[in-house]
Amino acid sequence: xxxxxxxxxxxxxxxxxxxxxxxxxxxxxxxxxxxxxxxxxxxxxxxxxxxxxxxxxxxxxxxxxxxxxxxxxxxxxxxxxxxxxxxxxxxxxxxxxxxxxxxxxxxxxxxxxxxxxxxxxxxxxxxxxxxxxxxxxxxxxxxxxxxxxxxxxxxxxxxxxxxxxxxxxxxxxxxxxxxxxxxxxxxxxxxxxxxxxxxxxxxxxxxxxxxxxxxxxxxx
Numbered sequence: 001x002x003x004x005x006x007x008x009x010x011x012x013x014x015x016x017x018x019x020x021x022x023x024x025x026x027x028x029x030x031x032x033x034x035x036x037x038x039x040x041x042x043x044x045x046x047x048x049x050x051x052x053x054x055x056x057x058x059x060x061x062x063x064x065x066x067x068x069x070x071x072x073x074x075x076x077x078x079x080x081x082x083x084x085x086x087x088x089x090x091x092x093x094x095x096x097x098x099x100x101x102x103x104x105x106x107x108x109x110x111x112x113x114x115x116x117x118x119x120x121x122x123x124x125x126x127x128x129x130x131x132x133x134x135x136x137x138x139x140x141x142x143x144x145x146x147x148x149x150x151x152x153x154x155x156x157x158x159x160x161x162x163x164x165x166x167x168x169x170x171x172x173x174x175x176x177x178x179x180x181x182x183x184x185x186x187x188x189x190x191x192x193x194x195x196x197x198x199x200x201x202x203x204x205x206x207x208x209x210x211x212x213x214x215x216x217x218x219x220x
Contacts, residue, residue, distance in 0.1 A: 035047060087159060089158060089159075089166075089174060094168060094172055094173070094174045095168075095172050096155070096156065096168050096169065096170050096171075096172050099137070099156045099158065099168055100156075102136070102137040102156065103137050103138070103139060103156050105137060106134075106135075106136065106137030106138050107137075107188055107189075109133075109134070109137075110129070110130070110133060110138075110188055111189075113129050113133060114126055114129050117188065117189045117191060121191070123191060123193075126191050126193060127193045127194075130186060130193045130195075131193075131195070131200075131207065132207050133207075134204055135157050135160060135186065135204065136157055136158065136159070136160065136204070137156060137157065138156070138157050138186050138188075139154065139155065139156055139157075139186070139187065140154070140155070140157050140165065140167060140184045140185065140186050140195070141153070141154040141184065141185045141187075142154075142177060142182055142183070142184055143183050143184065143185050143194075144182065144183035145177075145181060145182040145183070146181040146182075147181075147182075150177055150182060153167070153169065153175055153177065154167075154169065154170075155167035155168050155169040155170065155175060156168050158174075160203070160204050161203065162201055162202060162203050163178060163179055163180065163201055164176055164177060164178050164179060165177045165179065165184070178197070179197030179198065179200050179201050180197055180198055180201065181197065181198060182197040182198075183195070183196055183197065184197060
């Protein structure tokens with residue numbers, strides 16, 4: 001019985017026997033040469049061991065790209081806005097009748113905010129909602145103040161800052177009322193709410209996160 005044993009010839013055996021290497025042998029030689037170039041830091045024994053049991057991860061050096069910082073567009077500062085007089089109301093626009101539609105929009109906004117103002121609605125709930133609501137367009141009145149000349153002024157609120165209310169009266173006069181040491185009333189659908197200016201020195205955008213006491217007094 002004949003037994004034939006086949007084995008791959010080494011490079012030395014190929015040279016000695018003057019036999020042309022097969023395609024498989026050329027491929028193997030190419031792969032080994034490629035792996036040697038691709039893993040220059042690995043010694044031959046370790047490379048052979050890696051080939052016998054698992055895949056080889058070739059070394060690849062990535063170039064770190066520099067991250068370009070995006071420049072954020074800077075808005076105008078409060079001082080620049082004042083200098084440009086962006087929020088000034090021109091004299092020809094200081095007319096009470098021009099802002100009546102704004103007042104109607106504000107009333108609808110408050111009705112929606114309070115889920116409808118019904119006669120049995122709790123006044124405390126309306127008070128709590130109004131304290132955190134946007135008051136632009138509301139009709140407000142000064143009921144108490146350390147400055148007697150402010151008492152009795154009523155009009156539509158046009159602008160609110162941290163320290164003042166700007167309102168337009170029925171006489172088409174623009175009034176600037178400081179919040180400090182003043183008490184204001186806001187009326188809507190028969191409900192009257194009180195605003196204690198000294199406790200209300202916040203921007204309208206900041207009030208939504210502010211916790212107000214259910215009851216409070218002010219010393220004038």
